[in-house]
Amino acid sequence: MSADFETDYLVVGAGAVGLAFVDALLDEDPDCHVTIVDMHAKPGGHWNDAYSFVALHQPSAFYGVNSLEFGDDVVDSHGPNKGLYPLASGAEVSAYFTHLMNRRLLPSGRVSYHPLSRYDGDGSDGHAAFDSILSGKRTNVKVRKKTVDATFYKTSVPSTHKRQFGVAPGTPMAIPGDLPDLWKRGNDLPAHYAILGAGKTAMDAGVWLLQAGVDPDDITWVRPRDSWLINRTYTQPGPDFFEKVVENQIAQLNAAAEAKTGDEMFELLGRGGYMLRIDEDVKPEMFHYATISEGEIDLLRQIKNVVRKGRVTSVEPGKIVFADDEHSVPGNTLFIDCTATAVPFDDTRQHGPQFRGDTIVLQPLHVPLVTFSAALTAFLEVHFSDDETKNRLGIPAPLTDTPNTYPLGMLTNFMNRGAWSQNPKIAAWLAKSRLDPTGTTFAKMMAEGDTRLAVMGGFQAAIETGIPGLQRLAEAAQAEHQPR
Structure with missing residues (x-):
C-alpha cells in the first residue's frame, strides 16, 4: 500500500486527551511529526456536542494542556461556586482547544490535522488509513513510530x-x-x-x-x-488551598485504614464533609x-x-x-x-497496559486527571526506551463506578505517584507541569519556605496506616471491578 504521506505519530482523536498528549509530545520530542485524525469538525472532542450550560467540574487551572494556561487566579465572588476558583464553560473549553490548534499546533509545522475523518483501524505494518466523512476519500499514511488511541474513554x-x-x-x-x-x-x-x-x-x-x-x-x-460527590472545596489549586487539599488526602488515608469496605470509607468521608451527597438519608x-x-x-x-x-x-x-x-x-x-x-462502564474497552509495541492506548494514570495522564504518557514515551519500563512507571488506574471500587483506583494513584517521586526525570517534569494540581504549587512553596507545608507531616503519618488499608480494600474491590 503506497502512502500519501508519512508521520511519526498518528493520534486518533482530537479531544482533550489526544490534544494533551500531542502538546506534551511536541515539547519533549522537538523533531517529531504528528498527524491527528478526528470525526468532529473542530478540536475538543465531546465538548463540541455538549449542552450550552455545561461547565468543568474541576477548576480550569489544571485542565487542558501543559503549554497553555486556562482560567485565572480570581475566585468566584457569587453563585453556587462562590469562594472557589472558576469553572470554564463549555464554550470557553471549546474556544481554548480551537485556540490551541490554530495558534500552537498547526503553526508549529509539525502537526497535520484531519477533522471530519474516520480512522479505519488498520495500523498493520506501520501503515494506516482514514476516510473523509463527507467525501469518502481515503488517505493512506505510513506511521514511522506509533499509533496513539485517544478514544479509550468513549465519552x-x-x-x-x-x-x-x-x-x-x-x-x-x-x-x-x-x-x-x-x-x-x-x-x-x-x-x-x-x-x-x-x-x-x-x-x-x-x-x-x-x-x-x-x-x-x-x-x-x-x-x-x-x-x-467530591466536595470541590478540597480540589482547589494554589497555596491558599494547599492545606485543605492535603487535609483531604489525609482524611482519605485515615478512612481507608479504618473502613472495612469502600462504602464504609465513603460514609466516614461524608461525615467529615470531604464527600457530599444530595440526600443525607439515602446511601449512595x-x-x-x-x-x-x-x-x-x-x-x-x-x-x-x-x-x-x-x-x-x-x-x-x-x-x-x-x-x-x-x-x-x-x-x-x-x-x-x-x-x-x-464514561460507559458497560462498554468493552482495551483495558491493559498503555504501551503496546507500535500502539499507545491512552488511559488514566491518576484518576480522574485524564489530561494530566495523557501529557505524562507523552513524557514517558519520549524519555524511556522500552515498553516494560514505561508501563511500570505508568500503570493505568481503573475507572470507578461504585464506592467499593474506588480504593483500587486510589491505590493505583499512590503507587504511580510513589514511582514518579523516585525518578528524578519525572519528578522534575512534575514540578513544572501545569496539569498536576499539586506539583507546581508544592515546588513554589518549597522554594519560598512556606510554613503551610507543615501539614505534610500529617500526610506522611497517614501514609503508614492508610496504604495497608487501601491495599486491603483494593483486594476486596478486585472481584467487583473485574467484569468491567
Missing part, C-alpha cells in the same frame, strides 16, 4: 447517545441542550419538568432549572442510584468522580419530588414507566433525558 453526551428507553408518540422530550431555547416558545411552556438520570448532567439540569426560576415543586427527578451506590460545590448541593436539595424506582423503561404523556412500577406526572410534563453516561 457519551446527551446529544449523541442512544436512548435506552421507549418514548410514546406525542411525549414532550428534550435533552439539556434544548432548555435555553424554551423562551422561544412564548407562553407555550411546560407545566412540569421531569429530569431522567442521576449523574452530573442531571444535576446540571436541575441547577439550571432552579436558577432559571422554576419552582422546585414543578420538578420531578428520577434517580435510579444516588451518587457520592454510585461514584463517578463528579465534583460539586456545597452551593450546588443546597440548590439541588430543594427538589423534593425524587423518584427511586429503578431505571426508566419508557415515558408517555403523564407517566413514567419502570420495570416493575410506574409514576404519574402532570400531563404537560417535559421529560429531560440526562441518561447519557460520561
Whole structure:
C-alpha cells in the first residue's frame, strides 16, 4: 500500500486527551511529526456536542494542556461556586482547544490535522488509513513510530447517545441542550419538568432549572442510584488551598485504614464533609468522580419530588414507566433525558497496559486527571526506551463506578505517584507541569519556605496506616471491578 504521506505519530482523536498528549509530545520530542485524525469538525472532542450550560467540574487551572494556561487566579465572588476558583464553560473549553490548534499546533509545522475523518483501524505494518466523512476519500499514511488511541474513554453526551428507553408518540422530550431555547416558545411552556438520570448532567439540569426560576415543586427527578460527590472545596489549586487539599488526602488515608469496605470509607468521608451527597438519608451506590460545590448541593436539595424506582423503561404523556412500577406526572410534563453516561462502564474497552509495541492506548494514570495522564504518557514515551519500563512507571488506574471500587483506583494513584517521586526525570517534569494540581504549587512553596507545608507531616503519618488499608480494600474491590 503506497502512502500519501508519512508521520511519526498518528493520534486518533482530537479531544482533550489526544490534544494533551500531542502538546506534551511536541515539547519533549522537538523533531517529531504528528498527524491527528478526528470525526468532529473542530478540536475538543465531546465538548463540541455538549449542552450550552455545561461547565468543568474541576477548576480550569489544571485542565487542558501543559503549554497553555486556562482560567485565572480570581475566585468566584457569587453563585453556587462562590469562594472557589472558576469553572470554564463549555464554550470557553471549546474556544481554548480551537485556540490551541490554530495558534500552537498547526503553526508549529509539525502537526497535520484531519477533522471530519474516520480512522479505519488498520495500523498493520506501520501503515494506516482514514476516510473523509463527507467525501469518502481515503488517505493512506505510513506511521514511522506509533499509533496513539485517544478514544479509550468513549465519552457519551446527551446529544449523541442512544436512548435506552421507549418514548410514546406525542411525549414532550428534550435533552439539556434544548432548555435555553424554551423562551422561544412564548407562553407555550411546560407545566412540569421531569429530569431522567442521576449523574452530573442531571444535576446540571436541575441547577439550571432552579436558577432559571422554576419552582422546585414543578420538578420531578428520577434517580435510579444516588451518587457520592467530591466536595470541590478540597480540589482547589494554589497555596491558599494547599492545606485543605492535603487535609483531604489525609482524611482519605485515615478512612481507608479504618473502613472495612469502600462504602464504609465513603460514609466516614461524608461525615467529615470531604464527600457530599444530595440526600443525607439515602446511601449512595454510585461514584463517578463528579465534583460539586456545597452551593450546588443546597440548590439541588430543594427538589423534593425524587423518584427511586429503578431505571426508566419508557415515558408517555403523564407517566413514567419502570420495570416493575410506574409514576404519574402532570400531563404537560417535559421529560429531560440526562441518561447519557460520561464514561460507559458497560462498554468493552482495551483495558491493559498503555504501551503496546507500535500502539499507545491512552488511559488514566491518576484518576480522574485524564489530561494530566495523557501529557505524562507523552513524557514517558519520549524519555524511556522500552515498553516494560514505561508501563511500570505508568500503570493505568481503573475507572470507578461504585464506592467499593474506588480504593483500587486510589491505590493505583499512590503507587504511580510513589514511582514518579523516585525518578528524578519525572519528578522534575512534575514540578513544572501545569496539569498536576499539586506539583507546581508544592515546588513554589518549597522554594519560598512556606510554613503551610507543615501539614505534610500529617500526610506522611497517614501514609503508614492508610496504604495497608487501601491495599486491603483494593483486594476486596478486585472481584467487583473485574467484569468491567
